[in-house]
Amino acid sequence: MIEEHTDHGGDASATSPGSAAGGKRKRTKRNRRVPIDRRTRAARRLAELEAAYLAPLGDDVTEGDRTQARLAATLAVQVERMRERVARGEDVDGEEATRLANATQRALAPLQRRVKAKAKGSKMAGLTARQRLEARRNGGEA
Structure with a gap:
């Protein structure tokens, strides 16, 4: 059987109900946090690493920090799985293992910088402006 195709003459509302001409668009929330299903060992480890x-x-956690922690946790779990394969005596691509380990460290670096800055800020919080300036001149030692 041959289906008949009707041409709508370029009318966007006829072909796509969500278009501007066809009515209101359904709004979706951006950056919606998807909860991790913790039934598997890997998922529990992912959540554990992210929290760590x-x-x-x-309480000073931004959405960027959460994203960075998720990425680092995902990479770390992959590194751990690769280590488990090595421990079982399976062949592992050394180049891939190195890439994953390096990527994990790069993903953690921004979080580590924020932690260091936060610690440095708390040490300098009780100092006067002159003491803080002097500490900065001496390489950050308070």
Whole structure:
């Protein structure tokens, strides 16, 4: 059987109900946090690592920090799985293992800088402006 195709003459509302001409668009929330299903060992480890990476920041956690922690945790779990394969005597691509380990460290670096800055800020919080300036001149030692 041959289906008949009707041409709508370029009318966007006829072909796509969500278009501007066809009515209101459904709004979706951006950056919606998807909860991790903790039924698998890997998922539990992912959540555990993410929480560990964010813990030193306390309540001062941004969405960027969360994203960075998720990325670092995902990479760390992959590195751990690769180590498990090595321990079982399976062949592992050494180049891939090195890339994953390096990527994990790069993903953690911004979080580590924030933790260091936070610690440095708390040490200098009780100092006067002159003491802080002097500390900066001496390389950050308070």
